[in-house]
Amino acid sequence: MATTTRHYRNKVYQSHFPADLIDIIRRSLAGEKFLPATDGFPVHSFDTLLRELATRCRNTCRIPSDSSGPTFRQLTAATPLQARAFQLLGL
Numbered sequence: 001m002a003t004t005t006r007h008y009r010n011k012v013y014q015s016h017f018p019a020d021l022i023d024i025i026r027r028s029l030a031g032e033k034f035l036p037a038t039d040g041f042p043v044h045s046f047d048t049l050l051r052e053l054a055t056r057c058r059n060t061c062r063i064p065s066d067s068s069g070p071t072f073r074q075l076t077a078a079t080p081l082q083a084r085a086f087q088l089l090g091l
Contacts, residue, residue, distance in 0.1 A: 041081050049085065056082055 006013045062071045
């Protein structure tokens with residue numbers, strides 16, 4: 001863990017972060033560009049990843065010629081990004 005000290009409005013704040021995170025923040029503030037993920041997918045924030053995962057849906061279907069017949073559910077095919085995310089999550 002690394003301790004950083006900030007001064008804001010005449011007060012001193014200390015934060016405890018992993019040293020690697022502090023290094024990444026300092027390097028990014030200095031303008032260093034980071035490479036995309038090694039698996040070829042774009043890097044997402046939590047919000048954008050959830051938006052991407054939310055496009056997968058389960059449809060309830062019924063044969064049009066038999067409106068009172070049984071229904072079945074069909075899951076849309078996962079995009080490569082969704083498949084990788086679900087694999088990493090163990091789903």
